[in-house]
Amino acid sequence: MFLLNSNSDYRRPLDPRDAEILGLEAAAAVERHLAFRENHAETPLLALPGLAAELGVGSIHMKDEGHRLGLGSFKALGGAYAVIRLVLDEATNRLGRAIDISELHSSHVRNTAETMTVACATDGNHGRSVAQGAQLVGARAAIFVHSGVSDERVAAIARFGAEIIRVDGTYDDSVRQAARIAEEKGWTIVSDTSWPGYERIPGLVMQGYTALVREALRAMPQQPTHVFVQAGVGGIAAAVAGHMAIAFGDRRPTFIVVDPARAACLFETARAGHPVTVAHGEPTVMAMLECYEPSLIAWRILSRVADAFMTVDEDNAISVMRRLADPAGNDPAIVAGESGGVGLAGLISAVGNPEIKKALSLHGQSRIFLVNTEGATDPGKYREIVGLSPAAVAAKARTGASQ
Template structure:
């Protein structure tokens, strides 16, 4: 299913706070801080020549986040960045001076930060990032997981020393429980979704994501004309759309938002031009995108910037995983998790539909940008879905 942006806000300017948080200066700040991480390096931007030719467009590039910081997901940029920012703010407040990221190992700073508690709900990747950020900063992380989060993903979070709390129900139930417990204990909620009165920390999370835009534009000779962005609550998609718009300017690309057909809260919100919560149905294999209510912050941005909303089915996502694993006869192979290939699934579905091609404006001059937002963060699930053992795949 595919539809144009129905919002009255469409094509209106971004808010001043969005320019402050996602513009080039903010991206430079996030990049400067993340470069202090000992394992920082720009992730690959892979060109898929054969795929572009097969769908009749000029080029396809995919930003491959499967190796980011060894955590397997773009979310390692956001949650960890926000936690470090909060830890530095707390140390600055207590010590009465500005504390920089280079001082994280200072004994006085560690003494202050070790008393800080952060918490969040997660499908897996965001919680892993928050736990990693807390481990780096020296504070405590409390991660709330719902019953659909696999044991492998829970173990990956626990390896960073986080307190993992298992919650009955779905992601929204974990969000509610995290909010209740964090408020009761005075812990700081580090969520990648926002609600009325809670926007500043999700903005920090999203600001961390903008590092990808800086890396991409440094490599591309010409900016993309189309960007397919998979979405759960919409934080990643909104951060990419805002940052690319503010960097590129009036010639900014078209943004196509791709969601699972079983959890398409942004698609449903666009229909009525207002954020709505949808009822849960059968779970989707795109577990990291299985969200039923948009982030208020993300919706405010996407209602201004998204050009098209579309949905893909589970079979499309699995086919995209398999195609990326075999891309270009192995020369540009990409190991994409269940949600990682959703953007490609959207491109293939749109390109195969004459109405979709026309609506999106795909033609022989189109330069498409995709994101592999996660690798095989659960190797067992990856093998079960694709029939491929990710351990034998080595990206080119």
């Protein structure tokens, strides 16, 4: 399914709150924060000229977040950043002076963190980031996981010392239960989705994602003309689209939001013109995108700066995982999890449909930017789908890079 943005807010300026969250000054602050993270390194921006020639576009660049901060997902940038910011803010309030990120490992920051419990619901990746951030500063973490989260992903969260709380139902059920229990116990919810009255913390999570955009734009030889980014509740799509709208103004790229057809909450929200909850049906293989209700902040941003919304099917996502693992020509092999390459799946579907291709003005000079949002965060599932282990594909990528 494909839909051009026809909402009344389309092309209006960003809400001032969102412009502040995703602006250049905020993004610079995120990068300064990362400089104090011991295992931080910029993730690679990979050129895919073979695939670009095959699809009939000028260039394709993919930011590979499978290497981010040891967590294998772009979400490493969001949850942990929000936790650290909240702890620094609380320490500032208690000590009566501004506490800088350079004091992250000080005793007064740790003493503050030890009195705090952060909580969230997760499909896997966000919970891991929140748990990592809590461990880093010495706070307690309680992570709510729904029945669709694999045991391997749960174990990856628990390794950071988080308490795991199981919830029957969907991701959205776990969000509601996390909010209810956190309120009862006085815990701080660090959610990557927002609802009425709860915006600041999801805004900090999204702010963390701007780092990957800054890194990518510095590395790209030219500004992209088109950006395809996958969406669950919409946080990563809104962060990329919003920051690029601020950075480029009227020259911003054409931005396309890509949803799983089985959990198309942003597509249906765009069609309705207001936030909607879609029915829960058969689960999608794109597990990290299996969300049935959009983030209100994300929709407020995307209603203004997304140009189109589309969906992809299960086979599209699986095909892209295999295609990136066994690339065209001399392109590097890329380990992309079930949700990682969905933006590329959207691009392939778009160029394969003459009407969509024309509507988006895709042609031989188009410069495409994509984000591989996750590596193999469930290695067993990855091997089952691709037929190779993540390690085997990564070895192939290293061999190609050395040639």
